[in-house]
Amino acid sequence: MTEQSLLSPPAPPETRRRPALILAIILTCQLMLILDATVMNVALPPIQAELGFSRTGLSWVMNAYSLVFGGFLLLGGRAGDLFGRRRMFVIGTSVFTVASLAGGLATSAELLIVARIAQGVGAAMAGPSTLALIATTFTEPKARMRALALFSAMASGGFAIGLILGGLLTQWFTWRAVLFINVPFGAAIALLAPKFVPEPERRRAHLDLPGAITGTAGVASLVYGFIRAAQEGWGDALTIVALAAGLTLIATFLTIERRARQPLMPLRLFADRNRAAAYANFFFGPMAMMSMFFFLTQFLQDVSHFSALATGFAFLPMAAVLFTVTRLVSRLLPKLGPKKMAAAGTAAMVVGLTWLTQLTPESHYATGMLAPMILMGFGAGFAFSPLNILIMGTVPAEDAGAAGGVLQTLQQGGATLGLAILVTVFGEATRGIGGGPETILVTGMTTAFIASALIAACTFAVAMTFRASDRP
Template sequence: MSERTLNTAPTATAPRPVLPPAAVEAGSRRDVAPPGPEPRARPGLALAVILSAQLMLMIDATVMNVAVPRIEAGLHFSSASIAWVMDAYTLAFGGLLLLGGRLGDLFGRRRLFILGIVVFTLASLAGGLATGSAWLLTARVAQGVGAAMAGPSALALLNSTFTDPRARMRALALFSGVSSAGFGVGLVLGGVLTDAGSWRWVMFINIPFGVLAAALAGRVLRQPARHETSLDVLGALTATFGVGTLVYGLIHAASSGWGNTVTIAPIAAGVVLLTAFVYSQTRATHPLLPLHLFKDRNRAAAYANYMLGPAAGFGSFFFLSQYLQEDLHYSPLRTGFAFLPMSAIIFTASRLTPRLLPRFGPKPMALTGCVLLLIGLLGFAQVGEHTSYATGLLWPMIVMAVGMGLAFSPLTVVIMSSVRPQDAAAAGGTMQTLQQTGVSLGLAVLVTVSGSAARAHPATAISSGTHAAMLAAAVAAAASILVGLTFRKPKEVNEG
């Protein structure tokens, strides 16, 4: 049905039902505006709520890093299984993001955003009260579920709040900057809270922010049109369990080696399930992952680097925080502040995106950022026993931070600025899925590489494991440089 027929009564020769004025065709789906009065448009306050929630979700991907030694001792984790404190969250977050985007289409993005924040906040309370490892990991999974509900809806709400292209680009750049800075802020905040009180406060700190965001969201966020669609249950199951089993096998390899059925079988199962997921998306009427999003070359390259970059950069934080505490004997507070320059530089560099991207385009920025990321990681790979922070760690942190700010922030704009409104949730969910999957898989691979090096050099296990992990991360950074070479020229971006 065309838009001209929406308010036209049916005729005798061509009987057809009259759709309400709020219904608009959107491809094979119908967009239905929500009933009832909408909040008064307050884009500044709406942006503040969305960015605050996104910052909270991103902080939790790294806030536990500095607290790892105390969690490991207090809840009796093994040195290999402690990685699940991070991966339990990122796996649930990344594995369910696409499903979260689809649920937002079905039930309303504002409603799912609020529900996700509530689930995340309650899970944070439960995690802070944990008395055992299983309890904490269950709470971390629940946090990931809440984040997967809120995350894609946050991007879709931002896209519908800012309709002017320039205002949307500025909002998306802020969103990306907050997302990138959240990883660094999590490291600093984790150190401050762990040292001042207990590791439990890295969970409790989410509660006041979650309550405030959930309370304000219904008052300031306008509900976008709801899409009539269907759930892709097979896609959700194969994607979530595919990544989960793959990561399980990789982390198990860190403690038991590769000549083990419990290592090989999950990895093989993960590959099969992920292959089945991609195939299912070609057959589904309403796929969780619309493959047409990858037809645009710039968007496909941005998606690839949104996975490779976090695998290289954010996976390394886990090892740096342990190296600082266990080899250099830093306190959690000093460790957190050691990451402060990195956090500040990532945010500052990402804030330059709205000015730099229209002038230079994504290719120079992505290449420059990825090269700097590689240099920083190679600098970290030179660590040894008792390497000085000022001479051996600070300069790689600065170089890596500038690289991450330049390389990742433009990607959100490239991905989201050209998608159709009805694809906004899927595009945002795919982007965040690849980011969180990159963090999960990257950390699993780095744990495996680090564990092998530590077993080979038990006398210098921490420094040897960190050295090996940083070299492995550098390989992912080098791959992101190759992907960056495929971006089109600025003129082609404007035309696309």
């Protein structure tokens, strides 16, 4: 990767006046969107108790957001190219903010799911523009690398920070506060962005609606099929139909993208070996990690009897390690290269998840969970933080919106599909077994961690395909 490849047209004059404020606005939005993928985890037990979700149906509180967010990100990226990235950034943030308010006021499971879907729509509109605005605003190579490294810290650290924040708000107030907290920050972003964030030059584009419909419907069908399998078993006819339809729609989506004049997911983005590997790991990594967040929050509260606040703080060591590592990425990546960093990080993830398969109802946090969490924090920081730089550092300006959309689509899609698969594994492992609720939960989650470790092993295999000689 050469320095020249990182250069883009000169930044507008206003970006040189307040670059720190511009970056703060963009990163705050990104953090808010990522937080909502995990901030609800700690609040799941009180949500289940108040609104009457089933154990497997509870995953829809997470999946309703991640599914729509991931499913419409490609369309949101192309819409930014067509209607203006700053405009989509502001509109998306506004939709997300209003939906957060509605979710906090929800009085039934159905209303909460609808609000989470609306949050996902807003996030899909704003999300691709965060990366695209960084790529087009910070054009000097070192400044762009620093900005992308900070973006990586927000994107990766946000998952763990969401658990801590969710614990604080749930304990001090109510689970509804984890949604209300978005309102002041979202409103501030929507008001400040039009004044300070520059609007990049708009390029001619059109919306690939067939691609958007088939891609989103395909992922939704797969997720629904896996979750239904957890509830009804693999012999259920609707489960089989949903999975078959999902695979067919995904194949149709790829065919459409290969032939479209302006595809939502330009396949040329995968032509570079390192960028293709980075995209693959952005899919497998969240797929492996989401099980840890989803199941450990329930284990800590339902088995170890931690409060919501204590559960949130239980993830603090992991968040601290992850954030520290991501701060070092811009210095380490030029020296070590992506292959060594990704291999070390993914190996740590495999070890951490394998360790968690040994949990029992008698396991203690200090001896059974702390070390695996630290390994996961180190692993996520090393394995995934450099990937934003690898993907966005060389992408042409005209593909910035699409490249950012693909990146976040794979990240959210992996998290959503992974959680659906692992909930299915949980359901199959606990079907018909005896014992109390604690025994059932631990049996199911440790089996799910075995599956997560296997998925993490896939990220290690992909990491070994990076070119060892490349340096940003």
